[in-house]
Amino acid sequence: MKQQAFEAAHTDTWRRLEALLTALEDRRTPGRDVPVQGLAQWLRAVSNHYALARARGYSPGLVAHLHALVRRGHRQLYRPQRRWPQLALHFATAGFPRAIRRHAGLFWLACALFFGPMLAMGLACHADPTLIHSLLDGAQVAEYETMYDPANTRPGRAPARQADDDLMMFGFYVWNNVGLALRTFAWGLLAGAGSGFVLVMNGLVIGAVAGHLTQLGFGTPFWTFVSGHSALELTGIAVAGTAGLLLGGALLAPGRHGRPAALRLRAAEAVPLVLGAMALLALAAMVEAFWSASAGVPPGVKYGVGATAWVLVVAYLLLAGRGGADSAQARHGGA
Amino acid sequence: MLESQPPSAVAPRAAAIDTLRHLETPEGVEIALRVAGPVPRVLAFGIDLAVRAAICLALLPLVGLAGMGVGLLLLALFLLEWLYPVFFELRSGATPGKRAMGLLVVHDDGTAVGPSASLLRNLLRAADFLPLCYGLGLAAMLMDRDFRRLGDLAAGTLVIHRDAPPQPVAVPPHPPLPPPAPLDLATQQAVLAFAERSRTLSPARQAELAALAGLTVTAPADAVATLLGIANWISRGKPGTDGPMHPARRRDDAGPGATP
Numbered sequence: 001m002k003q004q005a006f007e008a009a010h011t012d013t014w015r016r017l018e019a020l021l022t023a024l025e026d027r028r029t030p031g032r033d034v035p036v037q038g039l040a041q042w043l044r045a046v047s048n049h050y051a052l053a054r055a056r057g058y059s060p061g062l063v064a065h066l067h068a069l070v071r072r073g074h075r076q077l078y079r080p081q082r083r084w085p086q087l088a089l090h091f092a093t094a095g096f097p098r099a100i101r102r103h104a105g106l107f108w109l110a111c112a113l114f115f116g117p118m119l120a121m122g123l124a125c126h127a128d129p130t131l132i133h134s135l136l137d138g139a140q141v142a143e144y145e146t147m148y149d150p151a152n153t154r155p156g157r158a159p160a161r162q163a164d165d166d167l168m169m170f171g172f173y174v175w176n177n178v179g180l181a182l183r184t185f186a187w188g189l190l191a192g193a194g195s196g197f198v199l200v201m202n203g204l205v206i207g208a209v210a211g212h213l214t215q216l217g218f219g220t221p222f223w224t225f226v227s228g229h230s231a232l233e234l235t236g237i238a239v240a241g242t243a244g245l246l247l248g249g250a251l252l253a254p255g256r257h258g259r260p261a262a263l264r265l266r267a268a269e270a271v272p273l274v275l276g277a278m279a280l281l282a283l284a285a286m287v288e289a290f291w292s293a294s295a296g297v298p299p300g301v302k303y304g305v306g307a308t309a310w311v312l313v314v315a316y317l318l319l320a321g322r323g324g325a326d327s328a329q330a331r332h333g334g335a
Numbered sequence: 336m337l338e339s340q341p342p343s344a345v346a347p348r349a350a351a352i353d354t355l356r357h358l359e360t361p362e363g364v365e366i367a368l369r370v371a372g373p374v375p376r377v378l379a380f381g382i383d384l385a386v387r388a389a390i391c392l393a394l395l396p397l398v399g400l401a402g403m404g405v406g407l408l409l410l411a412l413f414l415l416e417w418l419y420p421v422f423f424e425l426r427s428g429a430t431p432g433k434r435a436m437g438l439l440v441v442h443d444d445g446t447a448v449g450p451s452a453s454l455l456r457n458l459l460r461a462a463d464f465l466p467l468c469y470g471l472g473l474a475a476m477l478m479d480r481d482f483r484r485l486g487d488l489a490a491g492t493l494v495i496h497r498d499a500p501p502q503p504v505a506v507p508p509h510p511p512l513p514p515p516a517p518l519d520l521a522t523q524q525a526v527l528a529f530a531e532r533s534r535t536l537s538p539a540r541q542a543e544l545a546a547l548a549g550l551t552v553t554a555p556a557d558a559v560a561t562l563l564g565i566a567n568w569i570s571r572g573k574p575g576t577d578g579p580m581h582p583a584r585r586r587d588d589a590g591p592g593a594t595p
Contacts, residue, residue: 003570047362057520059527059570061504068498071366071445075428078361078446165402171409182417186461189485194462247489260488267459267489271451274458 003058010049014069017042021072043073094321096276101317103242103273106249110241113199114234118207125211132212135204141212148213148222155221156293166289173285177233181240181277185247185270192248199241206234224299227306229287231313236280243273356481356493358445368445369496370481373473375436376494380469382432387415417458424453429497437497443481452490459486506530511571512564515550523569526550530566533559 001009016038023034050066100107125131132141148155157169180198187194213222246266254262291305355367394411397404423430428439428447440448440456463472463484472484481493507530518526529548533541538559545558550565 002572004572044362047360047364051364057524059504059506059531059566060524061528061531065504067366070360070362070364071368071498074360074366074445075441075447078444080449082450165406168402168404168406168409171406171413175409175413179413179416182458183461186459187465189459189462189489190465194465263489264491267455268451271455274454 001056003053003056003062006049006053006056006058007062010045013042013045014049014066017046017069017073021069021076024076025072039073039077043070043077046070046073091272091275092279095272096279097317097320099269099272099276100239100242103246103269106245107238107242110195110199110238110245113196114203114238114241117200117203118210121204121207122211122214123207125208126215127211129212129215132208135208144209144213145216145218148218148225150218150221152221153295154293156225156288166293169293170285170289173288174282177236177285178278178281181237181281182274184237184240185243185274185277188241188244188247189251190248191251192245195241195244195248198244199237202237220299224297224302225292227302228292228309229284230306231309232280232284232287235313235317236277236284239273239280240277243270243277246270246273354482360445366445368441368493371436371438371494371496372482373476375438375496376433376476376482379430379432379436379438382435383420383430384432386431387419390415420457420460421450421453424448424457425450433494434497439495439497441493441495443491443493448492452492455490456486456492459489462486504531506566506570507533507563509560509563509567511568511573512561513568513573514565518550518565518569522550526562526566527569530563533563 016035020035020039020042023031024036024039046066046069050063050070053063053066121131121135136144146152147157180202184195184198187198210222210226213219247263247270250262250266251259257265287309292302354370354372356370357365357367359365391412394408397408397411400407420430424440425448427434428441433439440453442448442452460472463469463475463486465471469484472486475484475488476482479488481487483493487493506527526548529544536544541559545562548558548562550562
C-alpha cells in the first residue's frame with residue numbers, strides 16, 4: 001500500500017487519538033465528554049500503524065508523527081489510578097507497621113545505633129558534669145541550661161522565645177526534625193554510613209543533654225517537657241534510620257541481585273518507612289509545640305501522657321495490621 | 336525531530352552512542368526516549384531555584400504576623416525544600432523549570448512517574464547534593480549512560496526530553512516521476528526525508544543536496560524537481576493508481592499486533 005492511501009485510510013484514527021491525548025494531558029481527571037474508553041483500542045491501532053509505517057519505509061515525517069503518538073499514548077495508558085483516601089487509611093492501619101516488622105532486624109540495628117549511644121552518654125554525663133563539653137560548645141550548653149532552668153515558666157523554650165506562638169514552634173519542629181529524618185534516610189545511600197552517623201550523633205547529643213540537665217537538678221522541667229513527644233519523635237528518627245540503613249544495605253550486601261537492582265528493590269521497600277517516619281515526626285512536632293511546653297500541667301499528668309504514648313506507639317508497631325488478608329497490597333502500601 | 340526517530344527497520348542499528356533509549360511497549364512496538372543530559376537539567380534546576388526563591392520572597396510578609404507567620408513560613412520552607420518537585424512531577428511530570436527546558440520525568444519503562452518513584456528521587460536529592468552542589472549526583476550522571484543521578488537510580492526514573500509537538504509535514508505535491516532504477520528502502524526514505532524537509536531548506540541548499548543524491552543526470556536546477564517527483568511517486572504511486580486499495584494488503588492493516 002502506498003503511503004498516501006495508508007494516510008487516507010487511517011488519518012481519522014490518528015486525529016482521534018491525538019485529540020484524546022491532548023485532552024488527557026490537559027487535566028488529570030478528564031470530563032465526561034472525553035472518550036477515555038477509546039484510549040486502549042486506538043493506541044493499539046496506532047501502534048500497529050506505526051509498526052507498519054516503519055516496516056514499509058513510509059516517509060520519516062509520518063513515522064515520527066506516529067512514534068510521537070505512541071509515546072504519548074504509552075504514558076497516558078499505563079498509569080495506575082489510585083484511590084488516595086483508602087490507600088492512606090490502609091497505610092496508617094496496616095501498611096506502615098507491617099513494613100517495619102518486615103525489616104525488624106534493621107529497625108533493631110537503627111535503635112541500637114540511636115538509643116545505645118544515647119543511654120551510654122546520658123549515664124556518663126550524669127556522672128561527669130564536664131563531659132558534655134566534649135560534645136557541645138559552651139554556648140550550646142548554656143542555651144540548654146537556660147531552656148530547662150526551673151525558673152523558666154515555659155520549659156523547652158529559650159527565655160527570648162517565651163512569647164512565641166505555639167504555631168511558630170510547630171513550623172520550626174517540622175522544618176528541623178522532619179528535615180533531619182529525611183536527611184538521615186537519604187544519606188543512607190553512602191553505604192549506610194550517613195544514616196549511622198546521624199543516628200549515633202543525635203543519640204549522643206540527646207543523651208548528653210538529658211544526663212547533664214538531670215545532674216544539674218533540672219530534671220523535672222526537662223523530663224516533663226520531653227516525655228510527651230519522646231515516643232513519636234525518637235521512634236520516627238529510628239524508623240528514618242532504618243530506611244537509610246536499608247539503602248546502605250543494598251550497596252553493602254546486595255544479596256542475589258546486582259547492586260543497581262538491589263538498590264531499586266530496597267529503595268521501593270524504604271518508601272513506606274520514610275512516609276511513616278515523616279508522619280511520626282509531624283505528629284511529634286504537633287505534640288511538642290502544643291502540649292509539651294504548656295505550663296501549669298502537673299508533672300504527673302505529663303509523665304502519664306508520655307508513658308501512654310510509648311505504650312500506644314509500641315503496641316501500634318507490634319500489633320497493627322496483623323492477620324490482614326491483603327499482605328500483597330501492604331507491600332505496596334503508600335506506593 | 337529527525338534525531339528522535341527510531342532506527343529504521345531496514346538500517347541495522349548502529350552501536351548507540353546517541354542518547355536514545357529503546358524499549359518495547361506492550362502493544363509490541365518499539366519506542367525511543369531521548370534522555371536528557373546534565374546541562375539542560377542543571378538549567379532546569381536553576382529555574383526551579385529561582386521559582387522557589389520567588390515563592391519564599393512572596394511569603395516573606397508573613398513574618399509580620401509574628402509567631403504564627405514565622406511558623407507558617409517555616410512550614411512553607413520545609414514543603415518547598417522537600418516536596419516542591421514531588422508536587423509538580425505528580426501533576427504534570429515536570430517541575431516548572433523542567434517544563435521550561437522541555438524535560439519530563441518518567442519511569443524507566445516510559446510510563447508517567449508515580450508517587451513512590453517521585454518521592455524517592457526527590458528525597459534522595461539530599462544524597463546527590465553531597466559533598467556540595469550536587470557533586471555526587473553529577474558524578475553519577477556522568478558515569479551512567481542514561482544520565483541518572485543517585486535518586487534516579489534508586490527510584491528507577493529517567494529524565495527525558497519532552498516530545499516535540501508533532502508538526503504536520505507532507506511531501507510537497509509534484510507530478511510523480513518514476514525513479515531511474517528500483518530504489519531500496521533506505522534510499523526511498525532518504526528521498527522522502529528530503530522532500531519533507533525541502534520547505535525548510537534554501538533553494539541553493541536544496542539544489543546542492545539533490546545533486547548529491549546522484550539519482551538524476553539532469554542539470555542541478557531540475558534535480559530538485561526530479562527528486563520531488565520521485566518522492567511523490569514513492570508516496571502516492573503512479574499517476575492514476577490512487578484508486579481502491581489492494582484487498583490483500585488491506586487485511587494486514589486491520590489486525591492489531593503486527594510488528595515490523
